[in-house]
Every structure is written in structure tokens, then in C-alpha cells.
Amino acid sequence: MWDNLIIIAGGLATLGIFSFLIKENFIYRLFEHIFIGIASGIGVLFTIKNFLYPKIIRPVLGIDIYKYPDGTVESAYNTFNLLYLIPMAFGLLYYFIYSKKHGWLAKLVIGFSLGISGGLHFKGFFNHVMPQIFSSFKSLIVLDNGAINYLESFNNTIFVITLLSVMYYFFFSFKSKSKISLGISKTGRLLLMVCFGAFFGSTIMARLTLLVERVQFLYNDFFGLIF
Amino acid sequence: MKDLERKIIYLFVLLALLVPLITGLVLKPVKMDNAGSIYTQIEELKFKKNEVAFVALDFGPNTKGENEPQSEVFIEHLMLNKIPFVLFSQYFLAEPFLKEIPLRVSKKIMKLYPERKLEYGVDWVNLGYQPGRTQLIQSIPKSDDLRKIFIKDVRGNKLENLPIFKNLTNFSQIKLLAQFTGLTGLFDIYVSFFKNKEHQPLFFHGCTSITIPDAYIYLDSKQINGLFEGIAGAAWYSELLNIDNPGRVPDSSHIINTMLGVAHLVIILLIIFGNIFRRKL
Amino acid sequence: MSSFKIKLIKFFTFIGGIYFFLEFLLPVEYLNTEFGFKFDKYHDQITDGIRTIGSMACGLGILNILFVHSSKVIFKKKNFIYSFVLLVSLFLMLTISITDWVASERYAQRIDKFNKLISFSNHIQKGEIENYNQEQRNGLLKAEFLKELKENQKFIISKGTDNYFQDIENKITLIAPNSKDFHTQIQKEITELIPILRESYNTEYETLTIRNSYRFLYEGLFIALGSAMFSLLGFYMAVAAYRAFKIKSFESALMVLTAITVMLGQISFGEMLWGEFKHLRIWILSNPNSAAFRAIVLGAEVGALVMAFRMWFSIESETFGAKK
Numbered sequence: 001m002w003d004n005l006i007i008i009a010g011g012l013a014t015l016g017i018f019s020f021l022i023k024e025n026f027i028y029r030l031f032e033h034i035f036i037g038i039a040s041g042i043g044v045l046f047t048i049k050n051f052l053y054p055k056i057i058r059p060v061l062g063i064d065i066y067k068y069p070d071g072t073v074e075s076a077y078n079t080f081n082l083l084y085l086i087p088m089a090f091g092l093l094y095y096f097i098y099s100k101k102h103g104w105l106a107k108l109v110i111g112f113s114l115g116i117s118g119g120l121h122f123k124g125f126f127n128h129v130m131p132q133i134f135s136s137f138k139s140l141i142v143l144d145n146g147a148i149n150y151l152e153s154f155n156n157t158i159f160v161i162t163l164l165s166v167m168y169y170f171f172f173s174f175k176s177k178s179k180i181s182l183g184i185s186k187t188g189r190l191l192l193m194v195c196f197g198a199f200f201g202s203t204i205m206a207r208l209t210l211l212v213e214r215v216q217f218l219y220n221d222f223f224g225l226i227f
Numbered sequence: 228m229k230d231l232e233r234k235i236i237y238l239f240v241l242l243a244l245l246v247p248l249i250t251g252l253v254l255k256p257v258k259m260d261n262a263g264s265i266y267t268q269i270e271e272l273k274f275k276k277n278e279v280a281f282v283a284l285d286f287g288p289n290t291k292g293e294n295e296p297q298s299e300v301f302i303e304h305l306m307l308n309k310i311p312f313v314l315f316s317q318y319f320l321a322e323p324f325l326k327e328i329p330l331r332v333s334k335k336i337m338k339l340y341p342e343r344k345l346e347y348g349v350d351w352v353n354l355g356y357q358p359g360r361t362q363l364i365q366s367i368p369k370s371d372d373l374r375k376i377f378i379k380d381v382r383g384n385k386l387e388n389l390p391i392f393k394n395l396t397n398f399s400q401i402k403l404l405a406q407f408t409g410l411t412g413l414f415d416i417y418v419s420f421f422k423n424k425e426h427q428p429l430f431f432h433g434c435t436s437i438t439i440p441d442a443y444i445y446l447d448s449k450q451i452n453g454l455f456e457g458i459a460g461a462a463w464y465s466e467l468l469n470i471d472n473p474g475r476v477p478d479s480s481h482i483i484n485t486m487l488g489v490a491h492l493v494i495i496l497l498i499i500f501g502n503i504f505r506r507k508l
Numbered sequence: 509m510s511s512f513k514i515k516l517i518k519f520f521t522f523i524g525g526i527y528f529f530l531e532f533l534l535p536v537e538y539l540n541t542e543f544g545f546k547f548d549k550y551h552d553q554i555t556d557g558i559r560t561i562g563s564m565a566c567g568l569g570i571l572n573i574l575f576v577h578s579s580k581v582i583f584k585k586k587n588f589i590y591s592f593v594l595l596v597s598l599f600l601m602l603t604i605s606i607t608d609w610v611a612s613e614r615y616a617q618r619i620d621k622f623n624k625l626i627s628f629s630n631h632i633q634k635g636e637i638e639n640y641n642q643e644q645r646n647g648l649l650k651a652e653f654l655k656e657l658k659e660n661q662k663f664i665i666s667k668g669t670d671n672y673f674q675d676i677e678n679k680i681t682l683i684a685p686n687s688k689d690f691h692t693q694i695q696k697e698i699t700e701l702i703p704i705l706r707e708s709y710n711t712e713y714e715t716l717t718i719r720n721s722y723r724f725l726y727e728g729l730f731i732a733l734g735s736a737m738f739s740l741l742g743f744y745m746a747v748a749a750y751r752a753f754k755i756k757s758f759e760s761a762l763m764v765l766t767a768i769t770v771m772l773g774q775i776s777f778g779e780m781l782w783g784e785f786k787h788l789r790i791w792i793l794s795n796p797n798s799a800a801f802r803a804i805v806l807g808a809e810v811g812a813l814v815m816a817f818r819m820w821f822s823i824e825s826e827t828f829g830a831k832k
Contacts, residue, residue, distance in 0.1 A: 002720040005724060005728065006723060006724055006727050006728035008728075009724060009728035009729055010727070010728050010731070013729055013733045013736060014735075017737055018740070020740065021740065021743060022234070031733055032737075033590045033593045033594040033597070034593060034594070034597045034733065035729075036594055036597075037593070037594040037595065037596070037597025037598040037601065038597050038601045038725055039734075040569055040570055040573050040601075041570075041599070041600075042601060042726070043319050044567055044569075045602065045605045045606065045609065046319040046355070046358075047319070047563050047566040048563075048566065049355075049609050050354075050355045050356050050357060050381065051357065054378045054379045054383075056556070066627070068628045069648040069649065069651070070628075070637065070640050070644075070645050070648050071639065072631065072637055074627060074631070083557075084557065084560060086557070087561045091560060091562070091564025091565060092564055094565040095567070095568070095571070098575075104513050104517070107517050108516065108517055108520045109561065111517045111518070111520050111521035111524065112521060112523065112561070113524065113562065114521055114524065114820075115520070115521040115522060115523065115524025115525035115526075116362070116524040116525060116528065116558060118524075118525045118816040118819045118820030119524065119525025119526065119528035119532075119820060120362075120365065120525075120528045121812065121816035122528075122529055122532055123365070123419070123420070123528065123532040124361070124415070124420065125809060125812075127420065127422070128418055128419045128809065129805075129806065131448045131450050132444065132448050132450075132805065132806060133806070134448070135447055135448035135449065155791075155794070155795050159795050159798065159799045160799070162799035162800055162803075163799040163802060166799065166804070167803040167807065170804070170807055191796050193759045193760075193766070194762060194763070194766045194797065194800070195440065195796060195797045195800035195801060196763055197763040197765065197766025197770065198440050198767070198770045198792050198796075198797040199437075199797075200767040201766065201767040201769070201770030201774075201789075202436040202437060202438075202439045202440055202457070202770060202774075203436065203437050204494055204745060204749075204771055205436035205457050205459070205487060205491070205771070206435045206436035206457060207738075207742045207745045208487055208494070208742045208745070209292040209293050209435075209436065209483065209487060210289070210738045210742060211490070211740075211741075211742030212244060212483050212486040213291070213292035213479075214292075214735055214736055215244045215245070215248070215486070216248065216479065216482065216483060217732075233747050236743075236746050237743050237747075240742070240743060254776035254777075257774060257775065257776055257778070257779050257786050258786065260790065287734060288730065288731040288732075288733075288734025288738075289734055289735070289737075291731070291735060292735065320734075346703060347706070347710075348703070358559060359555075359558075359563075362558050363555070363559060365528075366551065366552060369551050369552075370551075370552055371552075375552060382612060382615075383612060383615075384616055384619060384620070384706075385620065388702075436774075440793060440797050440801055441805075443793045443794060443797060443801070444801050444802045444805060446794075447794065447798050447802075457774075459775075485776065487775060488775035488777045488778075490742070491771045491772075491778075492775075492777055494745070494749045494771070498750070498768070500750065501749065501751060501754075502753070502754065
């Protein structure tokens with residue numbers, strides 16, 4: 001019974017959203033607000049349920065310490081857990097953002113979070129970008145058992161030309177108006193168009209998949225159940 | 228006039244999508260070499276005792292059309308090859324997928340192979356949504372005991388009481404990572420931080436079609452070892468599973484792939500007609 | 509804002525980044541082997557602390573929604589009915605989610621009690637305590653196990669024999685607290701029982717009304733609504749393809765040609781038309797596309813690094829330090 005109800009609710013919700021294609025209407029806005037309400041409700045709970053409660057609140061309060069039938073305990077209370085009260089209290093400063101007088105306290109914790117992101121970004125940058133840079137140095141003439149592999153050499157040449165010309169195209173610090181410079185910029189621009197064309201072709205598939213999945217649900221599950 | 232034109236196009240798209248559903252037309256998917264490469268690597272992988280795969284389902288309802296079939300076929304392959312895996316997510320909207328997908332797949336496999344028994348805690352564990360993003364991911368390779376990072380699974384069971392996690396302590400026991408996402412930013416975190424000097428797990432990425440061009444640069448630099456290219460990758464992977472497992476009930480990726488093919492043709496026709504007819508106007 | 513407050517904010521911003529920066533920069537293994545100083549000894553705890561700070565902000569979104577929409581409902585502003593529906597959905601989802609969580613936690617704790625018995629068994633084997641001798645403690649363990657067994661009787665479903673519960677109860681009753689392999693037998697029975705209990709609890713949990721109500725809201729409404737909203741883009745894309753995708757120059761023609769090639773390379777109809785479309789698609793994605801994207805990503809990443817540096821040193825902090 002519940003499975004059928006879920007399908008019916010899903011079908012009605014989908015049709016309600018699709019009614020927007022005709023014109024914005026009451027049904028669409030109703031479902032839109034239901035969506036926002038539900039989304040807001042679950043985010044908080046998952047954070048508390050999956051992290052704050054098992055990892056922080058339970059150890060701090062000592063709820064997870066089990067007392068055996070003979071009166072002994074599983075483990076002694078670790079007083080270092082009380083140190084978690086400091087980040088909890090510090091995190092509560094976020095809520096001062098609603099106060100005009102004490103709003104600056106929220107900026108302390110926001111600034112701290114930004115600082116953490118900044119500090120982590122250094123490591124992230126080197127792990128992320130360095131392999132990209134190393135793999136950009138491609139051999140323009142590829143040898144395969146002593147003979148030139150023309151296809152790979154051509155591919156690598158195209159790769160290097162594209163990389164350098166696109167980087168040059170975006171380099172605005174100083175620009176020369178010479179023919180060579182304009183030629184490189186134009187090449188970069190054309191190759192960017194190829195890139196954007198590929199991007200558009202891929203985006204089409206992504207957007208259409210969502211639509212196809214919904215149409216399939218409506219046809220097979222929803223209308224299949226009703227009719 | 229513009230309004231009518233728009234609505235005619237909507238109707239045209241909808242009717243075109245219904246054609247494969249009504250006629251039952253199902254086409255063989257295009258061979259996707261990158262998805263095929265993942266399949267081969269999984270087949271050739273040898274997992275030692277106490278080694279696991281980590282599978283991150285970082286997607287929600289907005290990209291489930293592509294990421295859900297990808298994760299479903301991949302999890303099916305892991306289960307068929309008896310590779311234990313741990314599910315988790317950095318995105319809270321992925322919670323129901325973390326629970327439903329392995330259950331659905333395990334029931335399907337046990338129906339196909341009645342002698343196989345797939346059990347929660349032995350074949351897979353669901354850690355649920357884990358907040359923390361970069362802070363969490365960067366702490367995993369540095370941890371002395373993985374069980375102390377996550378403590379409990381999503382059902383509230385302590386990890387040391389689950390068979391998979393009984394001897395799973397070290398990052399080096401994570402042999403492979405598979406991440407399925409359509410969100411920007413999350414993938415970069417795994418690329419940057421889910422490794423240490425001693426060990427780098429195999430990394431398979433399932434992306435939506437929008438981020439395929441972006442993902443190819445990581446394939447080139449070997450920061451990822453395999454790529455599911457949207458729904459097409461999932462459809463080809465499903466085809467490979469069909470070949471190796473006769474009697475397997477096909478999933479939805481084939482029919483979605485066929486409908487997509489029709490939709491693509493519609494878009495191409497619209498581009499051509501738009502340039503011919505609207506140019507004259 | 510006073511200069512003291514600005515300085516304090518800048519100080520906290522700098523402190524936030526210093527640990528991870530040093531952790532990346534310092535040769536921690538060298539420091540550990542040469543000086544016996546493990547810089548990242550408390551890395552897990554520090555990370556948990558930082559995650560805690562971020563997690564405490566989880567209520568900000570809800571508070572904001574409550575402020576905005578409650579005022580609309582209370583003062584009956586225009587379209588307040590939508591705000592009312594939003595608030596009802598929010599509270600309904602919160603209530604059902606919390607009740608669902610409590611229900612699942614209750615089942616998890618029941619299983620945990622059996623795991624605790626194994627832990628107690630290991631604890632007894634470690635050594636003697638003052639008030640009880642070994643045999644008495646074994647007796648307490650046995651009594652506790654039998655008590656838990658009786659409390660969970662209806663969840664212990666048949667496993668081969670019809671009287672599985674009776675079989676276990678008899679086995680445990682017959683184990684003498686002073687027998688040599690007492691703990692081995694007890695732990696074996698518990699280990700075999702736990703998966704059966706887990707399966708039973710899950711089966712019952714899935715039939716609970718609260719669980720199904722949660723599924724109704726989440727799978728029935730939320731997932732369907734989310735997917736449907738994003739699927740509208742498919743229609744808009746079709747209209748944009750007809751109206752906006754104009755070939756007016758060589759560059760736009762190149763873009764359209766590439767787009768069509770990539771599209772045909774990823775669908776079955778393209779393969780039917782010409783078998784090489786898929787190879788052409790891979791070539792385009794692997795070569796010119798990858799190179800161009802890499803150039804963009806490298807530039808963006810360097811910019812992001814500079815921005816991270818500026819944020820860390822509060823050079824970008826004019827909004828924090830803005831004087832009114």
C-alpha cells in the first residue's frame with residue numbers, strides 16, 4: 001500500500017512541477033514550497049544523527065560508557081572529551097549573525113572557517129594541480145619500437161598547441177598586437193569553441209537524462225499503476 | 228506566437244520520448260571504452276583479506292538520473308565479484324540511495340544466484356552522510372584507525388562489531404575508491420586528499436555528462452583510473468554485466484539510453500530547423 | 509567596528525589556517541624520528557573539532573526560513589499560504605525524521621546490548637575484581653544473556669528448526685559458569701544470533717508507519733520534486749536549441765559541428781549512422797577539449813590559490829573590517 005502511495009505522490013508531484021511549462025500556477029508553487037520545506041528539515045537532522053550525536057555529544061556526556069552487570073565499566077570516562085565543548089561553543093557563535101550589536105562575533109567563526117579553507121588549499125593545490133602540469137609535458141614525437149607513432153605524435157602536438165594557445169588567449173597581463181600574437185589568440189579562441197561545443201554536447205545528455213528518467217517514471221510506474 | 232512555438236516544441240519533445248516506451252524499442256548501447264576499462268580492472272583486481280572498496284555516492288535527486296544507474300551497476304559488479312565495500316556520502320541528500328541501492332541489488336543477485344548470500348555487515352556497510360567535506364577526507368589517509376573516524380554505521384551499529392570493520396584499521400586496506408557525483412567541488416577533494424605518501428587507492432569516477440569534459444583531464448593525468456561517462460557509461464557497463472551473467476534482469480539504463488538517443492536526434496533536428504526556418508523569418 | 513574587533517577577527521582567521529598549513533609544510537616524519545616530536549599526534553581530534561565547528565551551523569538555514577516565512581504567515585502577507593505550506597512541510601519532516609531516528613536507534617541499541625555481552629565476556633577473561641569471583645561473574649553474564657534473549661524472543665525467528673529460540677535457551681542454560689570453554693560457547697551463540705536479530709529488526713522497522721511516512725515524504729515527494737524541477741531544463745534546452753543556437757560565423761559553426769559530433773558519438777543512432785562517431789568523440793574529448801579545459805583549470809586554480817592566501821592573511825577581509 002505504501003509503495004503505491006509513494007508512486008502516486010511522486011507522479012502527482014512530477015505533474016505538478018511540469019504544469020509550470022504551461023504557465024506558472026498555484027499547484028506548481030505549492031509543490032515548490034513543499035520541496036523547500038522538506039529539504040530544510042532533513043539537512044539538520046542528518047548532521048546531528050551521523051556526526052554530532054555519535055561522535056561528539058555521546059562521548060562528552062559519557063552516554064556510550066556501558067556499565068557491566070558486575071558493576072565495572074567498559075572504559076573510564078575520558079576527560080579530554082570535555083575539550084570538544086570548546087569547538088561546540090565556538091560554533092554556536094554563528095548564531096550571533098542575527099544580532100545587530102553582537103554580529104561581529106559570528107565573523108570570528110566565519111573568519112576561522114575561511115582560514116581553515118585557506119590553509120587546506122595549499123595542500124589541495126599541490127596534490128590537484130602538479131600532476132596536471134606534469135602530464136602536460138607531452139612528447140611531440142612519439143617513438144614506438146624505434147618507429148614514429150604518427151597518430152600519438154599528432155595527438156600530442158594538437159594537445160600542446162591547444163594548451164599553450166588557450167593559456168595565451170587568457171593571458172591579459174600584457175598583450176602584443178603583432179600578427180603572431182593575434183594568430184595564437186585566434187587559434188586559442190577556435191580551439192576553445194571546439195571545447196565549448198564538446199561541453200554543450202555533453203550537457204545536452206545530462207539535462208535530457210533527467211527528463212527521460214521522469215517521463216519513464218510517469219509512463220511505467222505512475223500511469224502503469226493508475227491504468 | 229512565441230508562446231505557441233515554445234509549447235509545440237515541448238509537446239514534440241514529450242511525444243518523441245514516448246515513442247521508445249510505447250514501441251518497446253531498446254537499442255544496444257554505444258561501446259564506452261572508459262567504462263569498459265573499469266569493468267576489466269574490477270575483474271582483474273585481487274582483494275586480500277580485510278581489504279575493502281570505498282564507494283562514495285555524492286549525488287541527490289538532481290543528478291540521480293545518471294548517477295543512480297552508474298552506482299547500481301558498479302555495486303552489482305562488486306557484489307558479484309565478492310568485493311566488500313563501504314558506502315558513505317558527503318552530500319546529505321544521498322542518504323536514501325545509500326540504503327536502497329545495495330538492498331535492491333543484493334535482492335536481484337540473490338534471485339539470479341540463489342546459492343549466493345549477501346549480508347549487510349559482511350558484504351557491505353553503510354556509513355551514511357558524513358559532514359566535514361575536506362576536513363573529513365583529509366583525515367582518512369592520516370588516521371591510525373578508520374573505525375575511530377566514523378564510529379558507527381547509519382543504523383547505529385558500532386563499526387568494530389561489524390565483520391567488514393573488525394580488522395579494517397589502516398588506510399592502506401582501502402584498495403579502491405569509487406565516487407559518483409554531479410556536484411562540483413566534491414570530486415576535487417578526493418583527488419587532492421584521498422591518498423598519502425605510502426598508498427594511493429585506485430580511483431574510479433562516475434560523473435554526469437556535464438562534467439565529462441572536465442573529468443577527461445584527470446584521466447589524462449592519471450589522477451583517476453577509470454571514468455563512467457554519464458548514463459552512456461552505465462548502459463555499456465550494464466551490457467557487459469549482461470554478457471557475463473546470462474539471465475540477469477536488465478536495469479533501466481538500456482531503455483533510458485534508447486530514449487536519450489531519440490531525444491538527442493530531436494535536439495539535432497531542432498538545431499538544424501532553427502537555423503533554416505528562423506533564418507528565413 | 510572597532511579596530512580591536514577587526515584585529516581579533518584577523519587573528520582568528522590566521523589561526524584557522526596555520527595548523528593545516530604547517531601540517532603540509534613541515535617534514536612531520538623527520539621531526540618525529542629526529543626529535544621524537546609528532547606534530548600531527550592529535551590530528552584526528554583536531555579534525556573532529558573543526559568538523560564540530562562547521563556542524564554547529566546546521567541550524568542557521570532553518571532559523572532563517574522560520575524568520576522569513578513565519579512573519580509572512582503571522583502578518584498574513586501576500587501569498588502567505590505558500591509560506592504556511594512550507595512551514596508545515598518543514599515541521600512534518602523534522603518530526604517524522606526524528607521519530608524515525610529514535611525508532612532505528614532503539615533497534616540498534618538492542619543489538620548493541622548483545623555486543624556488550626561479548627565485550628563483558630572479554631572483560632571477565634582479563635582478570636579478577638574485588639566483589640565477585642570468576643564463576644560469579646560468568647553467572648552474571650549468563651543471566652544477562654538469558655534475560656536479553658527472553659526480551660527479544662519474538663525477533664528470534666526460526667533458523668532451520670522451529671524451536672530456534674528454545675534451542676538457544678536450552679544450550680545457554682546447560683552451559684556451566686565454571687566450565688573451561690564457557691566464554692567461547694557464549695560468544696559463539698551471541699555471534700550467530702546477532703545477524704538473525706539484525707535481519708528481524710530490519711524487517712520490523714521497514715513495516716513501521718513512521719518509517720513508511722518518512723519514505724512517503726522523502727522518496728514520494730522530495731526525490732520526485734527534485735528530479736522534476738531539474739528535468740524542466742530538458743525542455744528549455746530543446747527550445748534554446750531551436751531559437752538560440754544560431755550559426756552566424758565560422759566559430760559558431762565549429763562549435764555546432766563539434767557539439768553534433770559529440771552527441772552522435774554517445775548515442776546508438778550515431779553508431780548506426782557511422783561507426784566512427786564514437787572514436788571521433790573520444791578524440792575530441794581527449795585532445796583539444798582536455799587541453800583547453802586544462803588551460804582553464806590551471807588558470808583558475810592559480811587564481812584560487814592566490815585568493816586562499818589573501819583570505820588567510822585577511823587581505824580580502826574588507827567586509828569584515830568595513831567601517832560604517
